[in-house]
Amino acid sequence: MGPKGSYTEQVDNRRGLEGCRVLVTGASGFIGGALCARLLAAGSEVHGVSRSGGANAAVQWHPGDLTQSGSAGELLGAVRPDIVFHLASLVTGSRSLDSVEPLFHANLSSTVRLLTAAARAGVGQVVLAGSMEEPYGEDDPVPCSPYAAAKWASTGYGRMFHALYGLSVVTARIFMTYGPGQRDLTKLVPYTILSLLRGEAPEYSSGAREVDWVYVDDVAEALLVLGRTASGVYDVGTGVKTSVRCVVEEIAAWMDAPVGPRFGALPDRALEVTRSADVEPTRQATGWSAKVSLREGLKKTVEWYTEHYPNGRA
Numbered sequence: 001m002g003p004k005g006s007y008t009e010q011v012d013n014r015r016g017l018e019g020c021r022v023l024v025t026g027a028s029g030f031i032g033g034a035l036c037a038r039l040l041a042a043g044s045e046v047h048g049v050s051r052s053g054g055a056n057a058a059v060q061w062h063p064g065d066l067t068q069s070g071s072a073g074e075l076l077g078a079v080r081p082d083i084v085f086h087l088a089s090l091v092t093g094s095r096s097l098d099s100v101e102p103l104f105h106a107n108l109s110s111t112v113r114l115l116t117a118a119a120r121a122g123v124g125q126v127v128l129a130g131s132m133e134e135p136y137g138e139d140d141p142v143p144c145s146p147y148a149a150a151k152w153a154s155t156g157y158g159r160m161f162h163a164l165y166g167l168s169v170v171t172a173r174i175f176m177t178y179g180p181g182q183r184d185l186t187k188l189v190p191y192t193i194l195s196l197l198r199g200e201a202p203e204y205s206s207g208a209r210e211v212d213w214v215y216v217d218d219v220a221e222a223l224l225v226l227g228r229t230a231s232g233v234y235d236v237g238t239g240v241k242t243s244v245r246c247v248v249e250e251i252a253a254w255m256d257a258p259v260g261p262r263f264g265a266l267p268d269r270a271l272e273v274t275r276s277a278d279v280e281p282t283r284q285a286t287g288w289s290a291k292v293s294l295r296e297g298l299k300k301t302v303e304w305y306t307e308h309y310p311n312g313r314a
Contacts, residue, residue: 175237197312207245237277
C-alpha cells in the first residue's frame, strides 16, 4: 500500500462540503455508491443520476442519459450543483473493433456534453473519473484499448475546459479498484471469490500482469477530497504494484479453497498496462493517501461476498 499520510487536509475539505449541492453521475455504481455515502455524512445535499434509480433513499435521484443531446443541460439546470462528480462510465477492457463506438459515446461524448453544460451553468467544480490505463506522456503515447482512449481524451478535454473556459476540472486517475459490494461479478476479485465458493477452479491468463490495487473506501475518500482541490490530474492508488497471480493466491489462501486457480487457461490481452500510481503529487496537493492494505482489503472483501453469496451464486 502507499504511504500513510495525514488526513488533516481531508477533514478540512470534508467540512467544506457541508451544505453543498452535489451531483454524482453513476451514483448507483460501485464507486459512486461509496462516494454518495461519504458526501451525505459530510452534510452535502446529494443528487444522483441513474437510469434505474438507486438504493440510497437519502440521495435525490434523477433519471438521465448523458449520451443524449440536451440531457446534461437539463440535468444541471434542474439540480444547479456546486460540484459535479462524473463517474458514469462504460467499463470494459475489450480490444474489439465493435467496442470503439459505444465507448466513444458512453465515455467521451457524454463527458464533453457534461463539461459544456457545466461551463455554461457556472458549476464551481467538476471531478472526472479517469483511468490508470490512460497514456502517461511521450514515453507512453498509445492508448491500450478503446476505453483507455476515451478516458485519455476526456482528461484532455477537462484540461482544455479549465484553460480555455475557466471551468475548474479535476481528473482522478483511478487505479484498480476492488472491495465489498462490487456488483459486476465478472471483475477479477468477485469472480475469483464466487468461483471458489462454488468449488470451481477460476481461469485466468498468465497472471503475470502487475497492477496497483486500491480499496474502494480509499477511492471514495480521495474523490471527496478532490471535490475541494484545485484543477489538475491526480493519481488515486497505493503506489504499489501486485501481480494478478499474487492477488488470486491471497484470496485462495483466505478462503482455504479446495480447488486451485488455473493460470494460463486464457490468453493475455494485447498492450496490457503495468504501472503504479504516482502518489506523491496527490498527497502533496490533498493530504490523501491510501490507508487500507491489500491484505486487509482482500480479507474484508472475501468476508462480504461469503456473507452475501454463500453458495457462490447471484
